[in-house]
Amino acid sequence: DIQMTQSPSSLSASVGDRVTITCQASQDIRDSVNWYQQKPGKAPKLLIYDASKLEIGVPSRFRGSRSGTDFIFTITSLQPEDIATYYCQQSDNLPPYTFGQGTKLETK
Amino acid sequence: EVQLVESGGGLVQPGGSLRLSCAASGFTFTSYSINWVRQAPGKGLEWVSYISTDSRTIYYADSVRGRFTISRDNAKNSLYLQMNSLRDEDTAIYYCARGKLGYYGMDVWGQGTSVTVSS
Numbered sequence: 001d002i003q004m005t006q007s008p009s010s011l012s013a014s015v016g017d018r019v020t021i022t023c024q025a026s027q028d029i030r031d032s033v034n035w036y037q038q039k040p041g042k043a044p045k046l047l048i049y050d051a052s053k054l055e056i057g058v059p060s061r062f063r064g065s066r067s068g069t070d071f072i073f074t075i076t077s078l079q080p081e082d083i084a085t086y087y088c089q090q091s092d093n094l095p096p097y098t099f100g101q102g103t104k105l106e107t108k
Numbered sequence: 109e110v111q112l113v114e115s116g117g118g119l120v121q122p123g124g125s126l127r128l129s130c131a132a133s134g135f136t137f138t139s140y141s142i143n144w145v146r147q148a149p150g151k152g153l154e155w156v157s158y159i160s161t162d163s164r165t166i167y168y169a170d171s172v173r174g175r176f177t178i179s180r181d182n183a184k185n186s187l188y189l190q191m192n193s194l195r196d197e198d199t200a201i202y203y204c205a206r207g208k209l210g211y212y213g214m215d216v217w218g219q220g221t222s223v224t225v226s227s
Contacts, residue, residue: 001170032212034211034212034213034214036153036214038153043203043205043217043218043219043220044145044153044203044205044214044217045217046208046213046214046215049208049211049213049215050211050213055215087152087153089153089155089213089214091211091212091213092212094167095155095158095167095168095169096155096167096169096170097143097155097158097212098155099152099153099154099155100152101152102152102153
């Protein structure tokens with residue numbers, strides 16, 4: 001099975017900061033990574049799919065990229081409403097469609 | 109409005125059974141694959157199961173294979189998860205989530221239904 005190692009597990013940042021979260025896949029999965037935002041008591045929300053494609057309606061400050069088996073999620077300028085937990089997920093051809101451990105983003 | 113609404117959660121004893129339902133509306137249900145994803149209290153997300161549009165392709169996580177059965181009724185725009193031989197570790201919020209067309213990401217999620225396995 002493909003493992004997704006997400007880091008950091010928690011992150012404290014200020015409004016306006018650039019925030020970066022990384023997921024490393026245990027093998028080559030091409031661009032098959034999605035990023036989700038989850039706020040407390042709510043269902044996850046798809047932000048980025050296929051490593052770098054922005055879901056419709058999602059602000060452009062959210063970005064995704066890939067370097068080999070490393071997948072990078074970036075918020076270019078943190079806003080107060082971005083406080084949430086973020087998850088990567090691999091979705092290569094065969095399951096399990098593993099999620100990363102999550103990154104809890106808090107404000108300083 | 110595109111919507112998924114789960115139901116059927118509750119309290120069940122270890123070894124018991126429960127059937128979850130997911131009602132879809134606002135989109136052409138027959139065109140989309142659907143997943144179940146769960147989240148144990150205070151924990152991260154865990155993918156549970158996948159079913160293709162025509163029910164021909166079905167996948168399960170190792171943790172539930174042989175105990176859970178996913179199915180869909182396209183005539184009723186509904187998805188189901190039959191859960192048997194439930195264990196304490198199956199306690200979680202269960203979400204149904206629509207597969208994004210052409211990809212395996214999940215672009216529409218229900219609000220979740222809570223399952224508690226406890227004696």
